[in-house]
Amino acid sequence: MVVNIDKTVASVLEWQNISLTIMVQTRESQVERHLLHRVSGKVSPGEILCLLGPSGSGKSTLLTALNRLHSLSEGEIRFRGQPVEKYPVTELRRRVAYVAQRPAFFPGTVEENLSYGARLWGISIDPPLWLERVRLDRSLLSQPADTLSGGQQQRLSFARSLAVKPDVLLLDEPTSALDIHGARELKEIVLTVVERENLAVLWVTHDPEQARRISHRVLLLTEGRVSACLPTEVFFSKEAPEVVRTFLEIKGDGP
Amino acid sequence: MSLSTLSFSLSFIGIALFLSYREQLALEKDMLVGTVRAIIQLFIIGYVLQYVFDLRSLPGLLSILTVMVVVAVQNASKRATALPRSQSILYIAGALILSEVLTLGMLLGLGIVPAEPRFIIPFSGMIIGNSMIAAGLTVSRLQAELLNQKPLVLTALTLGATSRQAAARAIKAAVKAGMSPTIDGMKTVGLVQLPGMMTGQIIAGANPVEAVKYQLLIQLVLTAATAIASMAVGLWSYRPFFTADHQLSPCYPNKT
Numbered sequence: 001m002v003v004n005i006d007k008t009v010a011s012v013l014e015w016q017n018i019s020l021t022i023m024v025q026t027r028e029s030q031v032e033r034h035l036l037h038r039v040s041g042k043v044s045p046g047e048i049l050c051l052l053g054p055s056g057s058g059k060s061t062l063l064t065a066l067n068r069l070h071s072l073s074e075g076e077i078r079f080r081g082q083p084v085e086k087y088p089v090t091e092l093r094r095r096v097a098y099v100a101q102r103p104a105f106f107p108g109t110v111e112e113n114l115s116y117g118a119r120l121w122g123i124s125i126d127p128p129l130w131l132e133r134v135r136l137d138r139s140l141l142s143q144p145a146d147t148l149s150g151g152q153q154q155r156l157s158f159a160r161s162l163a164v165k166p167d168v169l170l171l172d173e174p175t176s177a178l179d180i181h182g183a184r185e186l187k188e189i190v191l192t193v194v195e196r197e198n199l200a201v202l203w204v205t206h207d208p209e210q211a212r213r214i215s216h217r218v219l220l221l222t223e224g225r226v227s228a229c230l231p232t233e234v235f236f237s238k239e240a241p242e243v244v245r246t247f248l249e250i251k252g253d254g255p
Numbered sequence: 256m257s258l259s260t261l262s263f264s265l266s267f268i269g270i271a272l273f274l275s276y277r278e279q280l281a282l283e284k285d286m287l288v289g290t291v292r293a294i295i296q297l298f299i300i301g302y303v304l305q306y307v308f309d310l311r312s313l314p315g316l317l318s319i320l321t322v323m324v325v326v327a328v329q330n331a332s333k334r335a336t337a338l339p340r341s342q343s344i345l346y347i348a349g350a351l352i353l354s355e356v357l358t359l360g361m362l363l364g365l366g367i368v369p370a371e372p373r374f375i376i377p378f379s380g381m382i383i384g385n386s387m388i389a390a391g392l393t394v395s396r397l398q399a400e401l402l403n404q405k406p407l408v409l410t411a412l413t414l415g416a417t418s419r420q421a422a423a424r425a426i427k428a429a430v431k432a433g434m435s436p437t438i439d440g441m442k443t444v445g446l447v448q449l450p451g452m453m454t455g456q457i458i459a460g461a462n463p464v465e466a467v468k469y470q471l472l473i474q475l476v477l478t479a480a481t482a483i484a485s486m487a488v489g490l491w492s493y494r495p496f497f498t499a500d501h502q503l504s505p506c507y508p509n510k511t
Contacts, residue, residue, distance in 0.1 A: 093414070105407075117415060
């Protein structure tokens with residue numbers, strides 16, 4: 001199921017030494033908390049990079065930082081070789097699309113929700129076609145979006161983000177709320193789209209087995225730091241560094 | 256009405272005091288303080304108004320209007336619990352002044368009311384007072400909506416919306432909330448209650464139809480004034496909740 005990747009293609013999104021520190025108010029004083037500490041990485045068109053790590057390790061924060069929902073404390077993000085500050089932030093968010101773990105829908109129909117982003121950008125879309133791409137029945141178009149099932153909502157949210165024509169997808173545990181069947185179906189939908197559109201994907205997952213099946217490379221985060229960033233076959237092999245094997249053993253899924 | 260007749264009206268407060276005492280509501284102190292304050296404040300403003308009317312001085316008029324705006328801003332900005340104090344004062348003062356200048360300017364400019372303190376001050380009082388309520392409602396509703404709609408605001412931002420676009424729904428709901436008392440009031444005026452101004456005019460001996468004309472005028476003016484104040488507050492005060500990079504700012508309303 002892994003998409004073939006042309007290694008000669010330059011990275012589309014690259015982040016170097018990015019840190020994100022917030023001030024947390026405790027009873028006595030303000031203390032600094034490092035959500036991300038000098039994290040580096042990159043992702044290329046057609047490539048799926050899975051982010052693994054214990055909860056609270058900064059996986060989601062890295063995605064939202066790359067979508068520029070936070071201001072960095074240090075470091076640099078480059079999109080197509082240019083510092084992201086060169087792009088209007090809204091344009092960057094369109095091209096580096098973030099799909100939240102729990103989709104939120106505007107009051108209104110499936111169609112209105114599907115075309116929300118596209119309308120912002122004056123992109124004309126064919127709603128039935130987009131539903132088809134995420135394997136939703138076109139009869140759903142006129143239904144209120146919040147009447148969809150969990151799996152349908154996840155797919156609608158994915159279609160809504162794709163409709164703004166991004167180059168990079170930041171997926172935050174898209175299958176975590178779904179049953180095995182729903183998760184497999186969403187995974188297939190994503191892989192098909194990624195291959196056809198040649199998208200670069202950062203995919204947060206808590207499931208090493210899923211990462212092994214879908215990704216080209218795996219980035220392991222621990223307490224906001226990169227513990228390892230390896231090609232998938234190495235990450236899950238006996239040559240993997242100690243920190244990786246420990247992580248996988250704790251997950252009960254190691255080699 | 257003579258002062259001695261007026262003093263009989265204190266017996267009304269006596270009824271309230273008696274009920275509070277008998278039912279142990281413990282409101283006696285508040286009622287007494289309120290009564291004394293009302294007497295003092297109203298007589299002071301009465302004499303001040305008389306003085307300004309007689310003087311016909313512009314500085315006197317302006318200082319009364321200023322006091323009105325300052326008190327109204329003070330009151331309305333209390334509702335802006337999430338905004339930094341300086342910002343809420345700035346936006347609400349701006350909204351009240353804008354609403355006062357535009358509506359009063361039209362009243363005077365079109366020659367609807369004469370440019371005399373006798374007209375300007377009561378009209379301004381009603382314009383600023385109603386704008387104050389509208390501004391306060393708008394800002395508190397805006398904060399509540401932004402808090403409620405946080406996941407939607409974030410979704411809009413991630414799809415490339417500007418903060419204005421992301422906050423559009425919240426702003427719309429807030430402006431509606433700010434204007435609704437005036438609009439509801441317009442629908443039931445005369446049926447449920449006779450407005451104070453009209454009542455006052457009729458008691459003072461005006462022809463009821465003449466009083467109605469003024470009431471209609473003020474009702475329409477107030478609709479415009481609250482619309483201006485609500486929209487100005489709605490369109491300005493969402494800004495501090497976002498950063499220049501269309502991110503949520505630290506003062507974005509949060510559950511505490």
